[in-house]
Amino acid sequence: MTFVSTPKKDFNNTQNKIINAAIVCVKRWGVEKVNLNDIAKEAGVTRPTVYSYFSNRDEIIQQALLQSAYLFGAKALKHLQKFDTAKERTVEAVVYSLKRLPKEPSLALLKNTDMSNIINNKGLSTPEGQQILRSLFRMILIEKSFEDDELDEIAEVTARFMLSLLTIKSPKKRNDKELRSFIERRLLPSLGL
Secondary structure, three states, rough: OOOOOOOOOOOHHHHHHHHHHHHHHHHHHHHHHHHHHHHHHOOOHHHHHHHOOOOOOHHHHHHHHHHHHHHHHHHHHHHHHHHHHHHHHHHHHHHHHHHHHHHHOHHHHHHHHHHHHHHHHHHOOOOOHHHHHHHHHHHHHOOOOOHHHHHHHHHHHHHHHHHHHHOOOOOOOOOOHHHHHHHHHHHHHOOOO
């Protein structure tokens, strides 16, 4: 299982410093309060240097989200290789994401409510973001045959389900076994699995 259809962009050291600085700044102050001066200062570069690579703050944050999504997808697929069926891999993909996403530096921003506009308009809903999700789900559901439109719907439903579990506190505390059972009962039927 190899995540190859959406190659990670290769950024140079300065671009990576800028992207990482944006993540730090957003986590520190929230997305609405961060500007290019903050990002440049945190990265240890000048504002013109930032502009030589990125047109605005939102583009930097978008690239951070997409790069992190690609890297996270590659790690998830490596973990999912242990599981034999599409059902098992789908459940485990959600469980893995729920446990690991909050620990990923830039993807942890998904839990930041200020980020919803950027995520909706510049993150995984972009063509590049959609390709990352489609590629990931094509690998998770490898023994199934889905058209791109169906795969997009499966990815969307799963992502919405997972994001709701990440952002909306459940009234019921579930251990891992109960969480897997919940996902099997509620998510898998909606995906046709």
